[in-house]
Amino acid sequence: MVDISTLxxxxxxxxxxxxxxxxxxxxxxxxxxxxxxxxxxxxSFTARNDIVSKSRLSSTIKPNCLILxxxxxxxxPFEEVVRGKVVTWSRVNRNSGxxxxxxxxxxxYCLQKSQDDFFFQSGISTKSRISxxxxxxxxxxxxxxxxxxxHGKKKYQAxxxxxxxxxxxxxxxxxxxxKCIIRxxxxxxxxxxxxxNKDVYVFETDNxxxxxxxxxxxxxxxxxxxxxxxxxxxxxxxxxxxxxxTKYGIRQRIYKRGHDEKLSDxxxxxxxxxxxNGRLKNEAKVQSPDVxxxxxxxxxxxxxxxxxxxxxxxxxxxxxxxxxMTMDIKRRK
Numbered sequence: 001m002v003d004i005s006t007l008x009x010x011x012x013x014x015x016x017x018x019x020x021x022x023x024x025x026x027x028x029x030x031x032x033x034x035x036x037x038x039x040x041x042x043x044s045f046t047a048r049n050d051i052v053s054k055s056r057l058s059s060t061i062k063p064n065c066l067i068l069x070x071x072x073x074x075x076x077p078f079e080e081v082v083r084g085k086v087v088t089w090s091r092v093n094r095n096s097g098x099x100x101x102x103x104x105x106x107x108x109y110c111l112q113k114s115q116d117d118f119f120f121q122s123g124i125s126t127k128s129r130i131s132x133x134x135x136x137x138x139x140x141x142x143x144x145x146x147x148x149x150x151h152g153k154k155k156y157q158a159x160x161x162x163x164x165x166x167x168x169x170x171x172x173x174x175x176x177x178x179k180c181i182i183r184x185x186x187x188x189x190x191x192x193x194x195x196x197n198k199d200v201y202v203f204e205t206d207n208x209x210x211x212x213x214x215x216x217x218x219x220x221x222x223x224x225x226x227x228x229x230x231x232x233x234x235x236x237x238x239x240x241x242x243x244x245x246t247k248y249g250i251r252q253r254i255y256k257r258g259h260d261e262k263l264s265d266x267x268x269x270x271x272x273x274x275x276x277n278g279r280l281k282n283e284a285k286v287q288s289p290d291v292x293x294x295x296x297x298x299x300x301x302x303x304x305x306x307x308x309x310x311x312x313x314x315x316x317x318x319x320x321x322x323x324x325m326t327m328d329i330k331r332r333k
């Protein structure tokens with residue numbers, strides 16, 4: 001576990017000319033977060049708007065300037081934990097002094113804010129489809145540990161790029177691939193296996209400050225109908241029905257079989273929906289001392305109070321000021 005007593009953070013900024021500035025001493029409040037159903041990391045800080053390099057901080061850092069944050073504990077060197085480009089810039093002048101605030105996101109932010117159209121012929125693999133989408137937006141794909149299934153023809157129209165990428169990955173998972181996470185690490189976009197982190201941190205009662213545990217059937221799926229089309233008239237028909245744990249009632253989802261999709265593949269996709277959503281939602285919210293390297297999608301081990309087992313991190317917020325973090329976690333099935 002990270003030694004909280006020796007935990008240090010460092011924040012640097014690059015101005016419009018590419019010059020590097022260490023702004024750690026100006027920072028009054030700093031944190032970053034990764035949220036469920038979002039690709040980009042968001043970092044934000046409040047700082048004293050004092051003079052740096054002969055001008056105020058707000059004149060040095062402008063929208064689209066790069067911000068990097070580092071952390072270390074003990075005698076270990078500083079390691080980059082998050083980076084982003086300034087999206088929101090604001091300054092406040094008061095009698096008591098000058099304040100400067102920024103919010104920044106990593107390069108995946110443009111995928112959440114941009115729409116596009118894509119058409120893929122049948123047979124193009126998961127990785128090739130994602131590489132094409134990212135490449136068209138100037139993003140090269142580094143490490144890839146996601147599914148690499150063969151997909152049927154598919155058209156995406158006026159969809160957010162992030163939704164297209166997630167839909168392609170989700171279809172790959174339904175065809176037997178592993179659940180994965182898309183994220184940027186040290187400037188490189190990667191798709192890694194969920195829970196594939198080398199170091200798994202253990203949280204026990206003495207290093208957990210607050211814990212909320214919940215069980216829910218709210219988003220449960222207990223039945224999936226596979227729908228297809230008649231050759232004549234285009235009327236949809238039920239091809240197959242897969243039942244899960246129906247003791248909680250019927251919570252039905254429809255899966256539409258693709259025109260060139262095998263029935264076996266459609267059944268595998270329907271079963272994947274049940275595997276992912278067919279059980280009680282077993283989640284917890286954990287507050288603890290900060291471990292800056294933990295990211296969304298990582299696996300953590302809980303041995304705190306009545307919560308024991310392995311959990312995936314759904315979302316995480318790091319607070320450098322209080323040296324604490326908050327995780328929403330979901331039990332590994």
